[in-house]
Amino acid sequence: MCWSATADLAAGAGVAAVGAVCVLRARRRTDLPLAALPLLLGAHQIVEARVWDTGGGTGPATVAWAVIALPLLAVWVPAGVLCAAPSHARRRLLLPLAAGVATAAALAQAMTVRPVRAEIRGHTMGYVIDLPQPELVIAGYLLATVGALLISGDRGLVLLGFLTGAGAVICWSLWELEFVSTWCACAAVVSVTLLGWVNSREAVAPQERVRQA
Incomplete structure (x- = not known):
């Protein structure tokens, strides 16, 4: 979410480019869901x-935006963390x-009953x-996304959880004031941090293969 169509296009292209690099550099299949997040x-x-x-409204673009932001991310993030986390952390x-x-189920049901309006x-x-x-839905969403990162048992993902939580508070505050939308900056920070995480995993993977051999 940026402050104009032009800003959203530019930021979206940049973040997607980082995501493509993340996917290409991922060496573990279990890392791919998080690597593809950008x-x-x-x-x-x-x-x-x-x-x-389109000036907002309730059209297809608004629906697509809401589906990604709300039910999809609520499942994608914790599922991706579960795939990538060390075995000792998976049960929690x-x-x-x-x-x-x-x-996600509650959000999808709400979106079905009443259309989202931009x-x-x-x-x-x-x-x-x-x-x-x-309040309950927001708490569940934060537990699923930020909470999963914070209890992942992986140092890089825990850092990502702290950055995401802090970034969300700052962006939400500015957004509530209707001053400027900076969610795109938060997405960029998340994406670059994930790229660093993928690179660190790439460095560890060859060492693990040597030990297994």
């Missing part, structure tokens, strides 16, 4: 450029995954969705 985030921003161009990661599945608010794009018990 591709999804980049596509998300490019979709929002279309939302800007079932909790954020379950929270993600339940949250509204241009100054230099930000606001999305309106009627949620039953919104």
